[in-house]
Amino acid sequence: MSSSPLSPSAPGRLPLLRPPDPHGHAKVSFVELFFDLVFVFAVTQLSHTLIGHFSLAGVLQTGFLMLAVWWVWIFTSWVTNWLDPERLPVRLCLFAIMLAGLLMSAALPQAFGERALMFAGSFAAIQVGRTLFFLWAVRGAERPMVRNFQRIGAWLSATAVLWIAGALHEPLRVPLWLAALAIEYVGPSAGFFVPGLGRSTTSDWNVSGGHLAERCALFVIIALGESLLVTGATFAAEPLTPIGVLAFLVSFAGSLVMWWLYFDTTNDFASGRIARSDDPGRLARLAYTYLHLPIVAGIIVNAAADEFVLAHPSGHTDLRTAVCLLGGVGLYAIGVGLFKRAVVGRWPWSHGLAALLLAAAGPFVHDWPAVATSAFACAVLAALAAWERASRAACLVPDSAAGETEPSIGP
Incomplete structure (x- = not known):
């Protein structure tokens, strides 16, 4: 990693700068x-x-x-x-x-x-x-x-x-x-x-890549927490019916799958990449400063979708529910795909396919119950996460620079 006056390990470190970390990953306090x-x-x-x-x-x-x-x-x-x-x-x-x-x-x-x-x-x-x-x-x-x-x-x-x-x-x-x-x-x-x-x-802009990656991952957790809060609060306020319970379970599953796609198939690999990068400032600017925006936005939009579905789970999927469900999940899939593109160097086509499936369903979901549309969006994201997980496990290759194995993400 290149030396910089901003590096915590730089000679003559000022008193208010972070102290050197032997593991190269500044602790989140x-x-x-x-x-x-x-x-x-x-x-x-x-x-x-x-x-x-x-x-x-x-x-x-x-x-x-x-x-x-x-x-x-x-x-x-x-x-x-x-x-x-x-x-x-x-x-x-x-x-x-x-x-x-x-x-x-x-x-x-x-x-x-x-x-x-x-x-x-x-x-x-x-x-x-x-x-x-x-x-x-x-x-x-x-x-x-x-x-x-x-x-x-x-x-x-x-x-x-x-x-x-x-x-x-x-x-x-x-x-x-x-x-x-x-x-x-x-x-x-x-x-x-x-x-x-x-x-x-x-x-x-020589940064502690692991620290910045962890900070952004924590913001994703914040957004997912809001999604769960909306799900729980809306469910608590609605009458207890079988279809309401089903909508609640599907919304909860959607939050789990979002967590799975980001944290199980992407985050650890990306953290290792930026921590070992010769130019962590470039990767931090692109992958974390800019490309986390669609990820967070997708979660927030999906939280609104959960509110709409839980309020009217059995009715037809109206326009706002369809836009938030399909658009929110699609935005999230594209955002995670762009993030992988930044850290891996190539676009994972499976993310684009997931977004296309969600978009293709748009003209038809008006005739579906809202809970069915929610289940469809959740199933597409779950299939994407499972595919990416399988691809990650199949593509473990030795990394001589790091002295450990790391995955080549995406098909």
């Missing part, structure tokens, strides 16, 4: 897990917003807000990859972000309405404040480290103006916020280029 609790609430808010405002405008707004929530979380995870959460100043910074994140999450259902300033102000304060804290934490460090976050600070300060301006001017809110979020998402791919400061390269 309890304070990071505590920090994630705010985003449990955020994911709950997003799924409930989607359920309560399922229209074209509501879906687009919820998708936009999900992108914003993910961006706050993943940026913070990058920073705690380098800074030591066991140090008091870093903990205090995380607690401040938690408070702002709680305000941001509380504002989500009315983010485009009366709580626009609360949402945008909290979001901008987190993005800019966290960057300023990092610059303070690494003061006196080697120039590349400081330059990286000076560039990030310039980009996020510019978008903060757009966020606040959009909150204050309702007629311009949507275009200004779209511009702000687009700029932030383009930033990492553009190396946060700033005239006079140049651009960052992925070799500058």
Whole structure:
């Protein structure tokens, strides 16, 4: 792995950087897990917003807000990859972000309405404040480290103006916020280029790959937990009927299969790949910063589908239920496939086939009971997970570089 001033093992490590880890996998601390609790609430808010405002405008707004929530979380995870959460100043910074994140999450259902300033102000304060804290934490460090976050600070300060301006001017809110979020998402791919400061390269972002992989896996767990919460809460509120029990069991099975596909066929292999990569920053930027988005989005959309199915399990599958069931599971399958493509280097065609099967069922599911549509989507995902598991077991090959075996995922 290439050396970088950001590496915990770099000579002259600053006091607030993580200490060297002999296993090359920085530990996920309890304070990071505590920090994630705010985003449990955020994911709950997003799924409930989607359920309560399922229209074209509501879906687009919820998708936009999900992108914003993910961006706050993943940026913070990058920073705690380098800074030591066991140090008091870093903990205090995380607690401040938690408070702002709680305000941001509380504002989500009315983010485009009366709580626009609360949402945008909290979001901008987190993005800019966290960057300023990092610059303070690494003061006196080697120039590349400081330059990286000076560039990030310039980009996020510019978008903060757009966020606040959009909150204050309702007629311009949507275009200004779209511009702000687009700029932030383009930033990492553009190396946060700033005239006079140049651009960052992925070799500058030397991360603990295992730590970042574990953090993203924990966010997937958060999203799956919300799916189970929706299933349990909706089932508890509905009359106890045989078909209701069946719908509950199918929804629960769907969450299990989502867990199976990600954690049993993908996560461990991907974690090993990034931990041994010569350029972990490139893989972390693509596979974890960008490509986990459709994975998390698919789970949130499927949670909304579980609510719709459990509320009306025996009726015909209406449009919103079909879109959330087939679209959510399809988005998840595509997301995991893209993630595998990033870490393996080739597209697993089985994921594309699963998405096509789900799409092909779209014109027919209106005549099916909602529970049957849910069972079909669950069966497609279960078949995909079983196929990938069998393929993984059949493709174990020696990895001379790692001195161990690792699978070549996908058929």
